[in-house]
Amino acid sequence: MKICVVGSGYVGLVTGAGFAEMGNDVICADVDEDKIAALERGETPISEPGLDSMIARNVDGGRLRFTSDVESAVADAEVIFVAVGTPQRSDGGANLSAVDAVAETVAKASKRECVLVLKSTVPVGANERVSRIVRNATDHPIHVVSNPEFLKEGDAVGDFLRPDRIVIGCPPDDGFARDLMSRLYHPVSLKTDKTVWMSPQSAEITKYVANTMLAMRISFMNEIAALCEKVDADVNDVRKGVGSDRRIGPEFLYAGPGYGGSCFPKDVLALVHVGREFGMPLELAQATENVNQRQKGVMLRKLKQHFQGDLRGKKIAIWGIAFKPRTDDIRESPALTLIDGLFAEGASVAAHDPEAGDEARRRFGDTIQVVDRPYDAVKDADALVLVTEWRQYQNPDFGRIKEAMRTPFLLDARNIWSMYGLRKQGFAYTGIGVLGS
Numbered sequence: 001m002k003i004c005v006v007g008s009g010y011v012g013l014v015t016g017a018g019f020a021e022m023g024n025d026v027i028c029a030d031v032d033e034d035k036i037a038a039l040e041r042g043e044t045p046i047s048e049p050g051l052d053s054m055i056a057r058n059v060d061g062g063r064l065r066f067t068s069d070v071e072s073a074v075a076d077a078e079v080i081f082v083a084v085g086t087p088q089r090s091d092g093g094a095n096l097s098a099v100d101a102v103a104e105t106v107a108k109a110s111k112r113e114c115v116l117v118l119k120s121t122v123p124v125g126a127n128e129r130v131s132r133i134v135r136n137a138t139d140h141p142i143h144v145v146s147n148p149e150f151l152k153e154g155d156a157v158g159d160f161l162r163p164d165r166i167v168i169g170c171p172p173d174d175g176f177a178r179d180l181m182s183r184l185y186h187p188v189s190l191k192t193d194k195t196v197w198m199s200p201q202s203a204e205i206t207k208y209v210a211n212t213m214l215a216m217r218i219s220f221m222n223e224i225a226a227l228c229e230k231v232d233a234d235v236n237d238v239r240k241g242v243g244s245d246r247r248i249g250p251e252f253l254y255a256g257p258g259y260g261g262s263c264f265p266k267d268v269l270a271l272v273h274v275g276r277e278f279g280m281p282l283e284l285a286q287a288t289e290n291v292n293q294r295q296k297g298v299m300l301r302k303l304k305q306h307f308q309g310d311l312r313g314k315k316i317a318i319w320g321i322a323f324k325p326r327t328d329d330i331r332e333s334p335a336l337t338l339i340d341g342l343f344a345e346g347a348s349v350a351a352h353d354p355e356a357g358d359e360a361r362r363r364f365g366d367t368i369q370v371v372d373r374p375y376d377a378v379k380d381a382d383a384l385v386l387v388t389e390w391r392q393y394q395n396p397d398f399g400r401i402k403e404a405m406r407t408p409f410l411l412d413a414r415n416i417w418s419m420y421g422l423r424k425q426g427f428a429y430t431g432i433g434v435l436g437s
C-alpha cells in the first residue's frame with residue numbers, strides 16, 4: 001500500500017517505519033527541513049529504542065523515504081496519516097492549525113481517492129472539521145478517519161507493532177475507508193483482531209479519556225503519598241496492597257514528582273476544555289491537573305525544607321532530566337520545574353541524563369552543568385535528586401556517592417532506593433510518601 005505520513009516526530013516516524021516494516025511503501029514528510037536532512041543522512045532525530053535500526057532496515061529495503069515536499073508526498077498516496085503536533089493553546093484547548101494546514105494541502109495535492117487518517121491527538125469535532133475543510137476545497141473523494149495513537153515513548157516501536165488495541169473512528173457507511181483500514185492493520189491483527197471500530201467522535205474522546213485516566217491514577221497516588229507522610233504510612237506498601245486487586249491492577253500507581261511529557265499535561269487540559277465548551281465541567285480531570293501542578297513543586301519543597309528554606313549557594317545534583325526513562329524527551333518534565341525553581345532560589349545545578357543531556361543544554365544553555373557520567377554530577381553536591389528512574393540509577397555505588405558529596409542528602413523522587421538502608425549508611429534520605437530506612 002502507498003502510505004504518506006505527514007509529521008515526522010515521535011509518532012510520525014514510528015508510524016512510518018512501522019508500516020514500512022510490514023511491507024508498505026512509505027514516505028514520511030515534514031516541514032522541518034533540518035529534520036528531513038538529518039533523516040536522509042541516516043540520523044534519527046529522536047531517541048527511541050529500536051527505531052534507528054527499523055528505519056535503517058526499511059530505507060535499505062527501499063520501503064521508506066523522507067521528504068520536506070509535503071505536496072508531492074501526498075499526491076499519489078492511498079493513505080495519508082496526519083501525525084503533526086497539536087500543542088496546547090493558552091486557554092487549554094488543542095491548537096489544530098498544523099492539522100488544518102495538512103488537510104488543506106491534501107485537498108489541493110491529492111490525485112487519487114484516498115483515506116486521510118487523523119493520528120494526531122485531536123478534540124471531539126476535529127474529524128468533522130477536517131472533513132469540512134476537505135469538502136470545501138475539492139470534489140475529489142477523500143475519506144477522513146480517526147485513528148488515535150496510544151504508543152508510549154520509550155516503548156513506542158513495540159507498542160506500534162504489538163498494540164493493545166487499534167481504535168478506528170470511521171462512519172459506518174464508509175465502506176472504502178473501512179476496507180482500506182482493515183487491510184492496513186491486518187498484519188498486527190493476525191492472532192487476535194485488535195481493531196475497535198467506533199464513530200469518529202467516540203475515537204476522539206477515547207484517546208483523551210485513556211490519557212486522563214492514567215494521569216488521574218498518578219495524581220491520586222501522589223495525593224495519597226502526601227497523606228502517607230502525615231500519618232507515617234508508606235505509599236509503596238499502599239500501592240502494592242491496592243494494585244493487587246485485579247479490578248484495580250498495578251500499573252500507573254507510582255507516587256513521584258508528577259507526570260510530564262508531551263501528552264498527559266496537554267491532553268488532560270484539552271479534555272477539560274472540551275467539557276467546558278459543551279457546558280459539562282469535568283471536575284475529576286481538572287483536579288488531576290491541579291494535583292499535578294502542585295506535585296511538580298514537591299522536590300523543591302522538600303529541598304527547601306531540608307536546608308531550612310535557604311538554597312542559596314547550594315549545589316544540587318540531578319539524575320534524570322527526561323520526563324521518563326528510555327526517551328530524550330524533556331517536554332513538561334518535572335525536572336524542568338525543579339531546575340527553574342532551584343535557579344530562582346539561588347542554587348546551582350549539575351545534571352546527568354543518559355539520553356536527554358543535549359535537550360537540556362538546548363533548554364538551559366550554560367546556566368546548567370550537564371555532565372556525561374552520573375558520578376560527575378554528585379561531586380561536592382549538597383543534595384542528589386533522583387528525578388527519572390533510568391535503570392542505571394537503580395543500584396548505584398552509594399559509598400562512592402557519599403564520598404563525593406559535600407553533604408549526603410538523597411531526595412529519591414521515584415522511591416526506588418527506599419529499601420537500601422540509606423539512613424544507616426549515613427545519608428539523610430527522603431522519598432515521596434515512603435518511610436525510608
Ligand SMILES: NC(=O)c1ccc[n+]([C@@H]2O[C@H](COP(=O)([O-])OP(=O)(O)OC[C@H]3O[C@@H](n4cnc5c(N)ncnc54)[C@H](O)[C@@H]3O)[C@@H](O)[C@H]2O)c1
Nearest residue numbers: 007008009010011030031032084085086098101120121149
Ligand atoms: N509523543 C507521544 O508519545 C504521542 C503519543 C500518542 C499521540 N501523540 C500525539 O501525536 C501528535 C504528534 O506528536 P509527536 O510527539 O510526534 O510530535 P512532534 O512534535 O515530535 O512531531 C510533530 C512533527 O510535525 C511536524 N509538522 C508540524 N506542522 C507540520 C505541517 N504543517 N506539515 C508537516 N509537518 C508538520 C513538525 O515539524 C514535527 O516534526 C500529537 O497530536 C500528540 O499529542 C503523541
